[in-house]
Amino acid sequence: MRVYSRMSRPALLLALLSFTNGCGAAPAPDGQERPSGVRAASPAVDLRDCGRIAAPASAGGNGSRESSTLALGDRSGRPVAYVADTDGRAIHVVDVESGEVRSAAVDGAPEHLLVLDDGRVMTTISDGRRVEVYQPAAAPGDPPIIKRCERTVPPGPFALAVSEDGASVAVTSAWGAALTVLDGDTLEPRRVVSLPRSPRGVSITAGRAYVTHLAGSQLSVVDLATGPQRSIPIRTRAASPEGDKSFLQTDREAGQAYALASVSPEGSSAEAPAAIQGAAPPGGKARSSRLVVPMVSIDPGDERRTSSIYYGPPPLAGISKHAPTAAVVDPAAERSLTTHTLAPTWDLRAGECTLPRAIAVDPEAHRGFVACMGIDQVHVVDVAAADPMAAVIDRIDAPTGPTGLALSRERDKIVIYGELSSRLRIVDLESRGVRDVDLPVLVGAKARRGRELFYASDDRGISSDGLACASCHPDGGDDGLTWTTPEGPRQTPMLAGRLKGTAPYGWSRGAHDLPGYITETVARLGGAGLSRGDLDALAAYVEALPAPPRPDPGSLAAAGREVFVSEGCASCHIDIEGTDARLHAVGAGRNEVDTPSLRHVGATSPYFHDGRYRTLESLLTHSDMGRVPSLTADQRASLVAFLESL
Amino acid sequence: MRAERVLCIAFLSGLLGCGAGPSSVVGATPTQPSAARAMPAAEASSRDEVRAAPDRERSSIAEAVRPRVIESRAFDPLALPREARLEADTVRRDGWASLGAATNGYKVWLGRDLLAELEVPLEARAPFRAYAGAAVPSTHHRPLPETPPCDGARFPGRPVARWAGIDRRDWTESAVWFERYEGPFDRGPCRAKAWSGFRVRATALVPGVLYAFRSATSDSLVLVAPPAEWVSAAETPEELQAPHVGTLSLATLPMKRGRMSSALVVVGATGIDLFDAVRSSRVDTFATRAADYRGLALRTDVIWPAADEAPSALVVVSGVTHLPDVQLR
Numbered sequence: 001m002r003v004y005s006r007m008s009r010p011a012l013l014l015a016l017l018s019f020t021n022g023c024g025a026a027p028a029p030d031g032q033e034r035p036s037g038v039r040a041a042s043p044a045v046d047l048r049d050c051g052r053i054a055a056p057a058s059a060g061g062n063g064s065r066e067s068s069t070l071a072l073g074d075r076s077g078r079p080v081a082y083v084a085d086t087d088g089r090a091i092h093v094v095d096v097e098s099g100e101v102r103s104a105a106v107d108g109a110p111e112h113l114l115v116l117d118d119g120r121v122m123t124t125i126s127d128g129r130r131v132e133v134y135q136p137a138a139a140p141g142d143p144p145i146i147k148r149c150e151r152t153v154p155p156g157p158f159a160l161a162v163s164e165d166g167a168s169v170a171v172t173s174a175w176g177a178a179l180t181v182l183d184g185d186t187l188e189p190r191r192v193v194s195l196p197r198s199p200r201g202v203s204i205t206a207g208r209a210y211v212t213h214l215a216g217s218q219l220s221v222v223d224l225a226t227g228p229q230r231s232i233p234i235r236t237r238a239a240s241p242e243g244d245k246s247f248l249q250t251d252r253e254a255g256q257a258y259a260l261a262s263v264s265p266e267g268s269s270a271e272a273p274a275a276i277q278g279a280a281p282p283g284g285k286a287r288s289s290r291l292v293v294p295m296v297s298i299d300p301g302d303e304r305r306t307s308s309i310y311y312g313p314p315p316l317a318g319i320s321k322h323a324p325t326a327a328v329v330d331p332a333a334e335r336s337l338t339t340h341t342l343a344p345t346w347d348l349r350a351g352e353c354t355l356p357r358a359i360a361v362d363p364e365a366h367r368g369f370v371a372c373m374g375i376d377q378v379h380v381v382d383v384a385a386a387d388p389m390a391a392v393i394d395r396i397d398a399p400t401g402p403t404g405l406a407l408s409r410e411r412d413k414i415v416i417y418g419e420l421s422s423r424l425r426i427v428d429l430e431s432r433g434v435r436d437v438d439l440p441v442l443v444g445a446k447a448r449r450g451r452e453l454f455y456a457s458d459d460r461g462i463s464s465d466g467l468a469c470a471s472c473h474p475d476g477g478d479d480g481l482t483w484t485t486p487e488g489p490r491q492t493p494m495l496a497g498r499l500k501g502t503a504p505y506g507w508s509r510g511a512h513d514l515p516g517y518i519t520e521t522v523a524r525l526g527g528a529g530l531s532r533g534d535l536d537a538l539a540a541y542v543e544a545l546p547a548p549p550r551p552d553p554g555s556l557a558a559a560g561r562e563v564f565v566s567e568g569c570a571s572c573h574i575d576i577e578g579t580d581a582r583l584h585a586v587g588a589g590r591n592e593v594d595t596p597s598l599r600h601v602g603a604t605s606p607y608f609h610d611g612r613y614r615t616l617e618s619l620l621t622h623s624d625m626g627r628v629p630s631l632t633a634d635q636r637a638s639l640v641a642f643l644e645s646l
Numbered sequence: 647m648r649a650e651r652v653l654c655i656a657f658l659s660g661l662l663g664c665g666a667g668p669s670s671v672v673g674a675t676p677t678q679p680s681a682a683r684a685m686p687a688a689e690a691s692s693r694d695e696v697r698a699a700p701d702r703e704r705s706s707i708a709e710a711v712r713p714r715v716i717e718s719r720a721f722d723p724l725a726l727p728r729e730a731r732l733e734a735d736t737v738r739r740d741g742w743a744s745l746g747a748a749t750n751g752y753k754v755w756l757g758r759d760l761l762a763e764l765e766v767p768l769e770a771r772a773p774f775r776a777y778a779g780a781a782v783p784s785t786h787h788r789p790l791p792e793t794p795p796c797d798g799a800r801f802p803g804r805p806v807a808r809w810a811g812i813d814r815r816d817w818t819e820s821a822v823w824f825e826r827y828e829g830p831f832d833r834g835p836c837r838a839k840a841w842s843g844f845r846v847r848a849t850a851l852v853p854g855v856l857y858a859f860r861s862a863t864s865d866s867l868v869l870v871a872p873p874a875e876w877v878s879a880a881e882t883p884e885e886l887q888a889p890h891v892g893t894l895s896l897a898t899l900p901m902k903r904g905r906m907s908s909a910l911v912v913v914g915a916t917g918i919d920l921f922d923a924v925r926s927s928r929v930d931t932f933a934t935r936a937a938d939y940r941g942l943a944l945r946t947d948v949i950w951p952a953a954d955e956a957p958s959a960l961v962v963v964s965g966v967t968h969l970p971d972v973q974l975r
Contacts, residue, residue: 239878239908274717274719274720275719275721276719276849276850276851277849279722279725279726280721280725281721281722287954288952288953288954318876328949330904330953332951332952332953333951333952335904335952337904337906337951338906339905339906340908342878342908343876343878343910351706351707352712366718382715382718382960382962384720384958384960385718385945385960386906386947386948386960387908387947390945391718391962391964392715392964393714394714395714456704458704458706459704459705459706459707460706460707461705464707466707
């Protein structure tokens with residue numbers, strides 16, 4: 001989740017906004033100030049009706065069936081780009097040809113957008129629990145988009161996908177850990193399927209939804225008609241002729257899997273790869289589709305490979321700790337074909353796509369476009385390769401913080417959304433010409449700088465090997481991993497909503513000053529260091545990261561609260577989500593570790609400072625913390641339900 | 647983390663001598679290149695990339711960037727030629743013998759005109775390997791050259807020797823004859839005789855640089871490339887083995903339904919020059935286009951989704967910008 005702007009908005013920018021008619025200012029969550037004069041889109045039609053637009057004034061988009069922070073549509077024959085401005089809480093509508101920008105405020109943080117074939121525009125409200133549906137303006141004088149309706153889904157909706165026939169729409173919920181299947185016509189919910197933690201991107205192929213996760217090294221697959229969820233492991237191993245082979249057989253974790261795309265490797269275009277004389281690929285043979293998941297292959301280390309200076313072991317066999325990889329998944333077999341990450345050379349560190357955020361595919365030219373946050377590039381990759389992320393054909397400079405991509409219907413332009421710079425870049429793939437469109441800037445300068453630094457993955461000031469803060473704390477959360485550190489194994493803590501008032505920082509480093517703690521961490525990462533201004537901006541940014549929406553409390557949660565209090569848990573976990581600001585000797589080895597905040601603890605497995613417990617049930621069964629050993633089974637069950645509601 | 651190598655470029659024709667050839671300048675230093683020697687990222691960028699002024703301040707990491715794709719070529723792996731077993735009476739005439747130590751290696755006599763590699767697996771110690779006339783490579787992990795196992799009096803028995811290589815005759819940019827043999831190694835006279843052999847006209851995946859054929863003995867693709875700076879192959883843990891890099895680079899890719907396998911061979915100018923010199927011809931196709939680069943990264947993928955009738959394959963040629971101290975042509 002990204003920070004909501006509390007900064008004042010320059011009046012000049014407001015002139016750029018074309019507001020919707022009707023309603024007054026919509027309240028921002030948590031009582032935060034909304035940009036002056038920006039008003040929510042008007043409910044011009046029955047909010048209960050999400051049905052197809054009977055006589056659409058505009059057609060659907062570019063044929064993309066997966067969502068992004070950017071989606072292309074069509075208005076009166078002119079291509080338009082819809083942009084989800086999460087931090088600015090607005091949807092910008094950009095005329096791709098003229099560059100005209102019109103904006104509509106949203107009552108919440110729009111995360112992703114998807115344009116359906118009749119022109120309906122869907123967006124996920126990531127700080128809430130709903131998707132909203134808009135329709136484009138019908139006449140020149142109308143507001144840019146008009147809200148049609150909304151649908152309730154589990155907390156933290158993130159991505160959307162529509163099936164090939166348009167009959168189904170799938171929505172992932174990042175914090176509710178669920179997939180909601182909607183009817184493609186009415187957008188009425190058909191089913192909600194539970195998923196493992198941290199789901200993000202979704203794609204639908206042949207009646208199945210495939211979902212990426214930020215943790216757990218897996219891809220989920222759900223039959224739209226029947227459910228439930230199944231998992232496809234996407235771990236890889238290092239492949240190299242050098243090094244200790246036993247290490248090469250160590251599983252590496254998968255992370256940063258935000259997006260995925262379905263590709264068919266058999267193109268018909270002249271742009272397809274040239275054939276080898278005497279061994280041309282057979283024509284006309286059916287090839288099954290594949291799923292391409294841009295991600296990173298991560299080596300956090302283990303008890304055999306510890307670190308005395310930083311996080312994780314040194315690079316093994318030429319493969320960095322966070323190595324860009326794409327999992328190529330065989331959907332028919334529900335199996336990842338990618339088993340290894342190959343070392344491209346022995347010392348690769350610069351310009352790596354370690355924060356992939358979006359993918360768009362040109363199906364006829366074997367090209368994939370991957371938005372690489374952190375290095376501000378779009379990598380053009382060969383999607384026919386076994387590891388497309390290792391087959392970089394081209395690099396396109398992107399505006400800062402690219403999170404959204406869309407390929408024009410004619411496949412001659414790629415549109416890139418630089419979320420951190422509020423800029424849209426339109427790149428002509430034939431002439432290689434570039435045109436930028438500046439969007440309203442709704443975030444203050446200091447917050448923008450802090451945000452840039454948080455996501456900077458190729459910045460020598462922050463690390464020596466290309467890691468960003470967001471590498472281990474995606475979206476301000478955690479990667480679900482336990483890293484080797486000089487203090488021993490340490491689980492990555494969640495940051496969003498957990499920092500304010502919870503000093504000291506670090507599991508056992510006892511840092512009471514957040515900028516000071518960041519300075520130490522940067523030094524540990526091999527970074528050259530940040531200026532005082534940058535340090536303050538970064539500290540302010542991470543401290544202001546908003547907590548995600550709370551999950552729905554289970555039926556046992558109320559009883560669990562009583563257990564929490566009666567059994568003395570609150571003596572250390574002050575006010576339940578706070579801390580006593582002290583170190584305690586816990587667990588085997590009696591390490592002295594900091595009391596963590598329990599906010600959103602249900603979605604941050606594994607548990608304990610060293611990640612020894614995979615589940616809350618396991619922690620409350622085996623831990624010797626406090627009075628845990630004396631809990632009854634009923635108390636344990638209700639306590640788990642309560643913790644999962646925080 | 648690069649292999650230190652001593653290559654011999656004396657070619658096999660009857661009696662062979664060997665030693666550290668001029669190609670030993672490649673990769674002679676087993677340390678990682680320093681930051682000062684590595685190319686800055688900006689310098690390594692391709693000319694035709696879409697460039698724009700950055701929006702933000704940044705002090706980028708000044709290290710090498712990932713090789714950029716020059717070309718990708720699709721091929722049908724099942725259309726590649728398959729090794730054929732040689733007639734027994736033909737095979738029996740072949741063999742080799744070690745003639746003892748020489749400067750920087752061992753002299754080996756080989757009965758065929760091959761650019762070859764020899765190996766004798768030995769119990770309780772590393773196998774004896776000889777390359778192109780017996781230059782012995784070393785790596786970080788195997789720093790000492792192995793001695794020829796000519797110690798029959800003390801160690802009776804006849805281990806199985808294997809040798810393989812490129813027939814120097816009729817070697818073109820588009821195809822090459824590749825042969826491999828195996829047979830008992832007699833430790834007394836220090837001699838191997840062939841008892842079986844295979845021969846195939848390998849097809850060039852990258853003209854003059856990378857050749858491939860199908861194995862006669864397994865469902866796999868065999869890649870033949872010049873001596874490489876770096877070879878990496880993706881196989882299952884059970885199959886994981888170091889693709890060896892000597893006078894040739896050889897890598898084997900399994901072709902199994904529901905599986906994918908990959909090998910990456912990074913070759914520098916000296917390796918390509920070696921092949922060119924032996925073949926007595928140069929390849930213009932990549933020499934011109936690779937002029938900006940210091941080497942080529944050749945990645946070959948075999949992909950066989952379970953629902954497909956047959957595997958598909960792709961070779962991706964990328965330009966490497968940062969092989970230390972070597973400029974391609």
